Amino acid sequence: MSVALFTLGGTIAMAGAVGSGAGTVVARLDGASLTAAVPGLTDLGVPLDVQDVQAVPSGNLTFTQVLDVVAAASRAVAEGALGVVVTQGTDTLEETAYLVDLVWPHPEPFVLTGAMRNPTLAGPDGPANLLASARVAVAESARGLGALVVFGDEIHAARRVRKTHSTSTATFRSPDTGPLGHVIEGTVRILGTPPRHEPLPIPEPAALTATGVALYTVTLDDDGALLVDLPADRRGLVVAAFGVGHVPASLAPVLGALAERIPVVLTSRTGAGSVLRHTYGAIGSETDLQRRGLINAGLLDPYKARVLLRLLLASGADRAAVVAGFAAHG
Structure with a gap:
């Protein structure tokens, strides 16, 4: 048993600048470095199976790339993963999460997260978001909820979540419903259960x-x-x-x-x-x-x-x- 972690890049994985001046390239943390910076992951009770996917700014993601991750996540679940976590940039997170939700056929949670402050800044939010996401991925109470977005210890349904602010760490909100639940003192608390639909077929x-x-x-x-x-x-x-x-x-x-x-x-x-x-x-x-x-x-x-x-x-x-x-x- 494990949690399958797929890393796609984004602010959560920015490690620092290579070069100087305008247009500098920002180096990427791989999954091992990303998880090493998260205290508490070792207390999860199950290991993380880290798979580094090609680093793509979320604004460059395509439907096909996202669905390829879904296929890999399905294989991981078939091999015994208790849940899935994907880290990516936040620019298109509300759209990729909904795409996943429409096709995800498993009861195992599929959690997407990221960060608004990269690790070179004071108070980066990535480690806390990753830890909370891993906790949701293994929570029995999160099974059957489809794709979820976890940010700031809030658990949002992919169908309702929106990115509502360009820089705030509290950017992800569900205006019509509020969050489905919270992570409180390390415990996943689900307060509402959204309706689920039969998954749609994945096109060629x-x-x-x-x-x-x-x-x-x-x-x-x-x-x-x-x-x-x-x-x-x-x-x-x-x-x-x-x-x-x-x-x-x-x-x-x-x-x-x-x-x-x-x-x-x-x-x-x-x-x-x-x-x-x-x-x-x-x-x-x-x-x-x-x-x-x-x-x-x-x-x-x-x-x-x-x-x-x-x-x-x-x-x-x-x-x-x-x-x-x-x-x-x-």
């Missing part, structure tokens, strides 16, 4: 490459010119609309025309709360846009909606399956 890499999904954020006095020129090879579109799912009236027919060609998913740009379904009726309202064929994403934020839509389309889902997917996951 070639299908993912061929499935481009655009994300468009609506803004004040938006003329929609970028929507008119949406590349023909985009297989789907996520719209981050105002408030509860509204756009300027002039954009409504443009979005309706696109929805006749590709799945167009309606989300809110606000960062919390749901898109409504039948409260407002003006042109450009949520009711009007759904009548024009847009798909309601419910509580999913734009970034997670894009992950779900791309995964569904790359797996061969038709429009009915996409609608059903968002009804289940939104």
Whole structure:
């Protein structure tokens, strides 16, 4: 028995600068060095099986790379791992965690974490986050919860967590639900259990490459010119609309025309709360846009909606399956 630890790089693994001046390269701590800096790991009761994955800034991660880690994690679980921990950069952590959550088929916890302060700074948060994540990975109470994000001794569901601040160590929040639990004096306390869904199939890499999904954020006095020129090879579109799912009236027919060609998913740009379904009726309202064929994403934020839509389309889902997917996951 062990905890499978996969290290992808990011702030948590920055060890110091190589060279000087602007654009210096930051050296990476390997997994052995990373774990050696964490007091308390030896008290976990099980060893960590460390696997250093190719160091990739999280902004450069691809769906395929993340799903490759999922496949390796599945093999580790099949070989007896009690749980999985992945360390990576925080820039895309909310998206990679949700991608993992959609496909993770095992009861064993899959925990993602990172750091906001690198080890060269005063008060780095990486060691504490890694220790808390390892504790969650072996906790019986965390089984069956899917992918989790552990930061600052808080345990968040991948489906709800957001990065809400560019520099704060308290950046990860779940605005709609709050954390699922906490790590308190080394003990994992789960306070709520989210619903789980059947895992989605993992598409072939070639299908993912061929499935481009655009994300468009609506803004004040938006003329929609970028929507008119949406590349023909985009297989789907996520719209981050105002408030509860509204756009300027002039954009409504443009979005309706696109929805006749590709799945167009309606989300809110606000960062919390749901898109409504039948409260407002003006042109450009949520009711009007759904009548024009847009798909309601419910509580999913734009970034997670894009992950779900791309995964569904790359797996061969038709429009009915996409609608059903968002009804289940939104």
